[in-house]
Amino acid sequence: MNLKNLSDVLGLSQTTVSRALNGYPEVSELTRRRVIEAAQRYGYRPNPHATRLATGRAMAIGHVIPMSSQNSVMNPIFADFAAGANETYARHGYEMTLSIVRDEEVENKYRSMAETGSVDGIIASSPMISDPRIEVLNRIGLPFLVHGRSSATGYEYNWLDINNFRAFRVATEFLIHSGHRRIALLNGPEQLDFAFRRRRGYLDALRRNGVGHDPGLVRSSEMTEPFGHESVIELMRLEEPPTAFLTASILTAIGARRALHDLNILLGTEVSLVTHDDSLDYFGNSGTEPVFTSVRSSIRAAGRRSAQILLDIILGQREPPVTELWEAELVIGKSTGPGPHAGWSAGTGQ
């Protein structure tokens, strides 16, 4: 059943039927009702390809996620982000096309999306400190939003990010105030902007509190479970091992926990750990007293909101650049406790 059939059945022109269905005012309420009712009865569904061709709107948003050769550790993150975004799209009748593209081909993908008009907007994820993609997107002219920021980029663009600097400063200060001085940072890949900001937050906290910085305590890598494990094993072998760890992902935290277990070191007592937590529900780091003390921000909520902002821009309801900075929440769990210097700045006595 297509428009022509339907209008024939109704004895109306395609124009009128189309307008009635799309809520245009120049159609009497009576005929509109007739049309809608008939459309329902005959199960009429407009052919989206025809609509797209006629309107030039794709009714789709492209998520292109770069897959580095180092492999897709970020998948679970992207997945939850996408799940959130999808909720928004569904509510607005948009579709989501997901492309997982090798780093070198991302730019091409953007180009072809723009030139063929296969999407109305693009969401880019986890930018690097200096990320050429943003310039490309800017030149292309498609509306886009970046999940995260790119520090070294001069352009203005739409982004939604969490305050990674603050989050890691807060986390670090929490550890310092708990009496820790040797704090290790197991960071994500530091060409990625968020990891870079996290390190700066960490360093800032050390400096502000007069805690010396030992570069040997900072490591950076894909945020896998094994990375957490190896790092802790190695760092605990130091002459002066850390008494606390900051990890960039719950996966890394889990690996760290495994290592501490292997070494027979009690987490939350002998050693403390604060992790960033994307609030992935299957890790279940919630409840009244979560397992890991964390700085937490829901990646799924970020997806929902990012999609909404982008749609608003596409529909002309907001003027770019739109930017939104979220604060992560410090949540005290069971993985932290007083450090060797407890009592100095806080008042726990000893």
Next chain:
Amino acid sequence: MNLKNLSDVLGLSQTTVSRALNGYPEVSELTRRRVIEAAQRYGYRPNPHATRLATGRAMAIGHVIPMSSQNSVMNPIFADFAAGANETYARHGYEMTLSIVRDEEVENKYRSMAETGSVDGIIASSPMISDPRIEVLNRIGLPFLVHGRSSATGYEYNWLDINNFRAFRVATEFLIHSGHRRIALLNGPEQLDFAFRRRRGYLDALRRNGVGHDPGLVRSSEMTEPFGHESVIELMRLEEPPTAFLTASILTAIGARRALHDLNILLGTEVSLVTHDDSLDYFGNSGTEPVFTSVRSSIRAAGRRSAQILLDIILGQREPPVTELWEAELVIGKSTGPGPHAGWSAGTGQ
């Protein structure tokens, strides 16, 4: 630059240009080369919406993943599966549209995808033992492939699945042969077909080996980390606690490990654990001696292959029904060791 422009520039008809570009034989090699060269120089890209309207082909495959109210624990799994599928699609010029839909709306989504022709095929995931979706898909007439199977469905359909029955029988027998008799199963939700099969594999192994079945040792739930934790805590409180665990997911295994740690029980020595492993690389359960003993099968490879099969069917290169059953691989890691009855069936002495 569209077809008309391009053909004007070349002094050829749209017909000829279109044919030259699409590899039809009724065009001389000389003109074909001219056309291709010009297309490249002017950066011509066909408008996909127009192509779709004209051909009726959507050049897209729909992945619709049901989101139960119980929340999307499966996300990381789907994500890796999708990543694999995407590799295949990209190679064939197809797009992937991802819809995350509430359970009740899945059927509608299928319907609308078929009626509007927005995709050429559908991939359905993690079916239940008796899953109405399969009948719906069958009636709809779109090519589809199920990742997993639905035991109680009479229809023939295309599927790719791993041999869950065998995998869990093998895993269970491995534990039995290692001297375990009290083996707990922390299964996924048992309305899901794969979970149901796993339980049967487990029961079959017990029966075959004359090991009594204690229903109190079997639990079933979303495969989260906390589920593993709680279950182990509770089960270890039994008068006669299990000496081994089978878990349906590495997440659950991680939770189990945490619980054992809390209880001060040594994993791999005092208690053994075998888990199913989807081979998600960020969990890093690989290497020479993986952390967890597991029955392993790459979910990403499954995604790649599933997409390939579906495309083959769509392109008429294979006749449905196509089915493919993969065997999972038993990989010995550090989470298992001899049980209290070691020496009975194997020959470890004592």
Next chain:
DNA sequence: TTATTCTTCCAAAGCGCTTTGAAACAATGT
């Protein structure tokens, strides 16, 4: 030479929708 078959190309119809510009009609004012 004329008839016949390939080879190479084309004009035009069609895919199913939206949208422009205009017509038909009713309602209002003078």
Next chain:
DNA sequence: ACATTGTTTCAAAGCGCTTTGGAAGAATAA
């Protein structure tokens, strides 16, 4: 009565591609 305005509907022209049914030209056969 006629002009004017407002309301409701329509025919037809796109959107950019594919594909059908020829036609023109070249090559071969009689």
